[in-house]
Structures are given as structure tokens and as C-alpha cells.
């Protein structure tokens with residue numbers, strides 16, 4: 594989410610390969626395993642820790658849940674920026690011309706801002722609410738919340754590793770975008786509309 598190293602139009606020392614070496618494949622698998630370990634660790638903590646049920650982040654008249662729902666919605670805007678800038682860097686928006694030089698920094702900074710925005714929200718989720726499974730929506734949300742940080746760890750490792758397959762960064766980025774979309778659909782959308790997604 595935070596680098597352009599493997600983008601074809603912004604090759605900052607690019608070392609992505611169409612034909613990855615065994616070392617690249619081993620690093621890719623190791624990155625995925627680290628991400629899986631992060632996700633599982635968060636889930637285990639969320640389950641083992643007794644939820645405090647307390648509210649944090651109350652600012653003036655805005656309550657915690659409203660603030661979380663709006664922060665999560667802000668995240669979606671940043672993620673859309675991430676997606677658009679990534680498509681442009683990877684030459685998928687060639688109708689707009691070549692990717693400008695500011696697109697890499699925009700991608701990095703919107704990614705960093707998105708990560709920072711997740712922290713207070715996920716902190717409240719994990720600390721106050723914990724890992725819950727009382728409905729399908731809540732279970733899917735808890736799983737996606739844990740998966741998000743695992744996907745982020747994998748993406749950051751993939752970005753910083755040499756000799757990765759060319760598809761590794763886009764796939765890792767797609768994983769992040771997907772988990773965040775699921776998080777929003779199962780939390781903020783429900784908060785604003787009462788819609789249970791998935792039903793159950």
C-alpha cells in the first residue's frame with residue numbers, strides 16, 4: 594500500500610520478474626506466512642482478551658461508534674485513491690496519459706494515511722469489542738479486520754523483497770482493498786443503514 598517499487602511506469606529500482614526465481618517464490622511464500630501469522634495473532638488476542646465494552650475517542654458530542662463509522666468511510670475514500678493511483682502507475686489508465694511524477698508520492702501518502710486511520714478504529718474494535726461471531730455479519734467483520742493487518746504485513750514485505758513475481762504487488766494490493774471493502778460493508782454500512790451484509 595505504500596510503495597511503487599514494482600510499478601512498470603515508476604520503476605524505482607524495480608526487481609519484479611515475469612519468471613520469478615526460486616528465491617523470489619520462497620520470499621513470497623514467507624511473506625504470506627508472516628501475514629497469516631499476524632492475522633491469526635490478532636484473532637487469538639481478540640478472542641482471548643475479555644472485551645472491555647468501554648467507549649474511547651469521545652470528542653464533544655460525537656460518540657465512538659459514529660466516529661468509527663465516519664473514519665471507516667474516510668478510509669474508503671483513501672482506498673479509492675490508492676486504487677486509482679495504482680491503476681495509473683501500472684499503465685491501466687493510459688487514456689489519461691503517462692502517470693505523472695506525483696502519482697507515486699500520492700499513492701504512498703494516501704496509503705500511510707489510510708493505515709493511520711485504521712489504528713484508532715481497530716484498536717477500539719479489538720480492545721473494547723473483541724472477536725465476535727454472534728451474527729454472520731459480525732463474524733465476517735471480525736475475520737476481515739484481522740485479515741486486513743495480515744494482508745498489510747504481506748504487502749509491505751512483498752514491496753521490499755527482491756525478485757518477486759510481477760503479479761505479487763497487484764495481488765497483495767487487491768487483497769488489502771478487498772478486506773477493507775468487506776470491513777466497511779459489514780460495519781459502517783450497517784451502522785448507517787442497518788443493512789446486514791451478508792444476511793444472517
Ligand code: HEM
Nearest residue numbers: 639661662665711715718722723724725735738739780781
Ligand atoms: C481496519 C480495521 C477495522 C475497521 C476499519 C473496523 C471498523 C468498524 C466499525 C466502523 C464498526 C461499527 C461501529 C461499532 O460498532 O463500534 C465496527 C464494529 C465492530 N468491529 Fe471492527 N473494524 C476493524 C477491525 C476489527 C477487528 C480486528 C475486530 C475483531 C477481531 C473487529 C470487531 C468488531 C466488532 C465485534 C464490531 C461490532 C459489530 C456489531 O456489534 O455489529 N473489528 N468495526
